[in-house]
Amino acid sequence: DQQVKQNSPSLSVQEGRISILNCDYTNSMFDYFLWYKKYPAEGPTFLISISSIKDKNEDGRFTVFLNKSAKHLSLHIVPSQPGDSAVYFCAASALYGKLTFGQGTILTVHP
Amino acid sequence: DTAVSQTPKYLVTQMGNDKSIKCEQNLGHDTMYWYKQDSKKFLKIMFSYNNKELIINETVPNRFSPKSPDKAHLNLHINSLELGDSAVYFCASSQEQGHVGELFFGEGSRLTVL
Numbered sequence: 001d002q003q004v005k006q007n008s009p010s011l012s013v014q015e016g017r018i019s020i021l022n023c024d025y026t027n028s029m030f031d032y033f034l035w036y037k038k039y040p041a042e043g044p045t046f047l048i049s050i051s052s053i054k055d056k057n058e059d060g061r062f063t064v065f066l067n068k069s070a071k072h073l074s075l076h077i078v079p080s081q082p083g084d085s086a087v088y089f090c091a092a093s094a095l096y097g098k099l100t101f102g103q104g105t106i107l108t109v110h111p
Numbered sequence: 112d113t114a115v116s117q118t119p120k121y122l123v124t125q126m127g128n129d130k131s132i133k134c135e136q137n138l139g140h141d142t143m144y145w146y147k148q149d150s151k152k153f154l155k156i157m158f159s160y161n162n163k164e165l166i167i168n169e170t171v172p173n174r175f176s177p178k179s180p181d182k183a184h185l186n187l188h189i190n191s192l193e194l195g196d197s198a199v200y201f202c203a204s205s206q207e208q209g210h211v212g213e214l215f216f217g218e219g220s221r222l223t224v225l
Binding site: 002034036041042043044045046049087089091098099100101102103104 | 115146151152153154155156159167169201203213214215216217218219
């Protein structure tokens with residue numbers, strides 16, 4: 001039973017355009033959400049997070065949106081750059097709970 | 112200076128063997144984890160330790176035994192390896208403060224069981 005799901009295995013975007021990565025969760029106890037980025041042969045690295053008391057958090061080119069009623073979050077990257085090509089993992093946790101990851105979405109940004 | 116380092120990065124072995132993967136963090140974090148990334152690409156937690164004490168054990172077969180000699184180290188020993196154990200194993204650490212927030216991951220150890 002996967003409580004965090006990323007239903008798009010891959011996404012291809014042109015450089016300079018917007019990348020939108022989506023994530024759905026089922027556990028209503030989750031109240032903290034994160035995105036991680038992973039390059040080949042490296043471990044995931046933290047990118048951006050959002051608490052359930054917010055519906056948007058922005059950090060430079062990266063913005064995470066949270067829709068609690070739909071149990072959905074998304075990561076927007078604008079403008080997308082070739083160096084953004086990586087696997088993006090969505091993750092969620094509840095207070096004092098473990099971090100649960102989705103299966104990742106491969107983003108490819110074409111020059 | 113690597114924050115979370117794990118060795119070996121690659122491990123190829125026969126079914127039935129016993130192997131260990133070592134992990135060390137120099138971030139001064141209290142909590143360490145082992146995650147498994149299987150063929151379906153989900154990152155699934157296996158264990159977490161807080162200050163050398165086991166906190167989470169996610170229904171992992173008892174062939175897997177974590178050991179934390181101190182809070183900077185969390186090693187994973189696997190007995191009687193099976194084909195299904197083939198995966199990438201990631202070690203991670205965090206400084207928990209109520210929420211498990213940012214994890215710092217090692218580069219991963221790719222285990223192949225033949």
